Amino acid sequence: MALLEAKNLAQSFEGQEIISDVSIELGPNEIVCLIGTSGVGKTTLFQILSGLHQPTAGHVVLEGQDITGQAGKISYMLQKDMLLPYRTIEDNIALPLIIQGTHKKEARVRIQPYFEEFGLEGTQKKYPSQLSGGMRQRAALLRTYMFSHKVVLLDEPFSALDALTKHEMHTWYLKIMEKIQLSTLFVSHDIDEAIYLSNRVLVMAGTPGTIIKEIPIVRTMKNRDEFGVSPQFLEYKKQLLAFLR
């Protein structure tokens, strides 16, 4: 059974349709990438999934439960890490728990075990400005995870990082996802990143935006870095580029 399901979502603002008939399924432990040109409605879609906006039509179902238009069920993370500069890393990460009504002290205790897992030991009392870009992004991801343990929505999560840090984050992300059993739906402008990370790539296009193609990514080799330079990889890239043109 799908963990998260978007059924025939549509949204229009002032009579203009932005997205129409978008259906997505996300299974347990899956990474699905949504790719498409700017202005095709990816952010709108994420805002609907996270409950910030009510869609004009369609439903969002999380574990068999209709959560359409309900905020506080799935959180998302943006390209900007959005850590609050005036809160320590630990208080930033505890924020979703505090918002849901956990006492500050208890929230701090509950988040501690995850610092090691996310490679953030020793950063608890630091402020975001004292951390590197990659570390901040990890902290932001941990904050998102503290909020929803099963599904995370990431809106261009790694696009603000430099190439090396980005690659490091990819490797790290795949490892951590496996460890904490997380499913990811993410938006990217980077075709390479999409093919490298995902189980499936969804291509979104048109006005109003809709999903025009779904490409499952099959990796025959175990090593992802090898896959990244294989003819197979290039074949996928060619296919995707054709759809985006």
Next chain:
Amino acid sequence: MQKKLQNITNKLIPLGTILLFIGIWAFICAKGLVPSFMLPSPSDVLRAFIGDFALLMNHARVTLVEAFWGLLGGITIGFIVSILMDQFNFAYRGFYPLVVITQTIPTIAIAPLLVLWMGYGMWPKVVLVIITTFFPITIGLLDGFKSADPDMIDLMRSMGANKIQVFRYIKLPGSLTNFFSSLRISVTYSIVGAVISEWLGGFNGLGVYMIRVKKSYAFDKMFAVILLISALSLLLMKLVDLLKYTTMKWERTKK
């Protein structure tokens, strides 16, 4: 090392300018270029200050108390008005012109009216200080609230935060820098506001002292009290900086 040296130079330049200014002033007085009853020399001023020290401190206490209550009132009203204006659009539209109009009323004109309405005691001064100080606080806070990152607010809402939580965790801490900048302006306004209202009616305070020494043409005492008012304002501004430094710990971690 070089940075430290530069730091010292940076502090020496303004200090040197001030000393030079006082030097020229003393020179003009010593040469008798300006009659001494019109421009007392720096040493005359210092002597007047020491001679009247106890009296000056007594008046300063009164002025500071007025300024304190006025500032406290100004901050409170500033918070209330800016929060209302941020949260409710009708409050924004309703209050904005009113808030601006209060700043176009000349202080000098309203102070005697306040005395007529409220007597010669402390309250007309406090009210005048409120009128002069709440404006920078209101505008500063409002600007801070409004400049909160909409993406950040969306993120908080996606976590299920309500309006109060968004305010408490995003808007309020995010506008602290603005608040302290406004407060820095407001503390100096509070002293000046209190002094002006004391000119126009009262028994105690630095403004009252000023009027008295002016009427007796004691220019040395006049200069002494001006100096004291400047010093008090500077001291209060430093106090605000200190408060900012202790409140905004995260700012210290930046290079």
